[in-house]
Amino acid sequence: MSTIARVDIDASVRQALAEDLAPTALWSLLLDVFERRAAQRSPAMVRQQWESDRFVQPCAIDQRTLNTLDAHLLAAAANFEALELSPLAPLAACSSVALTSQNRIVSTARGSEIVSDPTNVLALECARRLRSAPGAVVKLTTSHRCVRAQPVPKRPGFAAHFRMFCLASAAHERKDHGFVAEALIEHIRTHIGALDRLEKHGYQFPDRSLRLLATPERRHIAERIASAVPEIPATLQTLEHRYYDGLRFMLDAGTPDGNPVPLIDGGAFDWLGKLTDNRRMVFVASAMGSQLAALLFRRVALIA
Incomplete structure (x- = not known):
């Protein structure tokens, strides 16, 4: 069920906005609405939002720390092509292929959305190349600042926007799930190498x-990965x-207080089959909460 408050407007107006208007007409209408709203805002109102809105607050980690961290992570992923993604993705980049709600994503008035998960965007690029x-075998990596609209856990390191280091691999599946197993092993080893x-x-x-x-039915693949x-x-x-x-991995590390933190998460996804209309096209993705790593696991000043 949606958590977005429903505005009390005429049902026919809601129908027109939600479904009937052509996309270009809707985007034009919304742009006009936001232009009028912006014209009504004073500098004081903008300052007040800057001071209180969780979506616009600066990151708590020093930018030099994050830049150096990115350099080390990308160096560890030397076998993957590094992409600098746009801050925006097509509308429904996540919700059209994955089990997620558009309400958790910051949509724009121009038929796009702010990137909430770079792995979905990398899947789109993999689909473009494989079509x-x-x-081909496509292997991509990126480090990207994401924005998510769901409530944020009240724990250190969690925020409405954060940085993620991601890996993605895609290809036509081989016999006995050969590509998925090989890609997951490579992802795990790459992340371990990054931590080292x-x-x-x-x-x-x-x-x-x-x-x-x-x-x-896929436990035998997990056993193969564990042995590797x-x-x-x-x-x-x-x-x-x-x-x-069918397959997922999680890599945890311990904090000084002894509590394990799920720092890296990855697995196999069916997104590429949906994007290419070819179920034999498979996609493996994984991500590290790099901003969380900088906050919880950094002990001394980084050495370049």
Whole structure:
């Protein structure tokens, strides 16, 4: 059920705005509305929003720290092509293929949305490339500031906007789920390598552990993945979250107070099959909460 308050307007007007108006006509109408609203705002009103709106507050982490962190993470992902994404994505970039609500995303008046999850945008780019070259293997990475509209946990490091380091791999599936297994192993190893690299530059990620979650029919793939990364303790669990396509991994690290933090999350997704109309096209994505890493796991000043 939507958590957005419904405005009391005539049902025919709501129908026209929601469904009947052509997209270009709707965008033009909304742009006119926002232009009029902006004309009514005083500098004092803008200042008050700057001071109180969680969506516009600056990040709590120093920008130099984040820039250096990004450099180390991207260096660890040398086998992936690095993309600098636009701050905007097509409207419904997430909700059209994934189990998420558009109400959790900041939509714009121009038929687009602010990027809330870079992995969905990377899936779009993978689909574009594979439609023109179906036999290709696409491997992409990015570090991106995201904005999400859902309530924020009242815990250190969580905010309405935050930085994520992402990996994405896509290709036509091979026999015995060969590509998905290989891609997940590469993602896990790349993230482990990134943590190892950061530990040489002022970070500590103690008590690391790997959780592999799979549906019963894909448990054998999870077992194959676990055996391929013996350098980290792994546990196998049953996957119940329908957001993933049968396989998920989570990489945790311990904070000084001894509590494990789920720092890295990834898995297989069915998005590429939907975007290309080819169910044999498979997509693996993973992400690290890099802003969370800077806040909780940085021990000393970074050394370039």
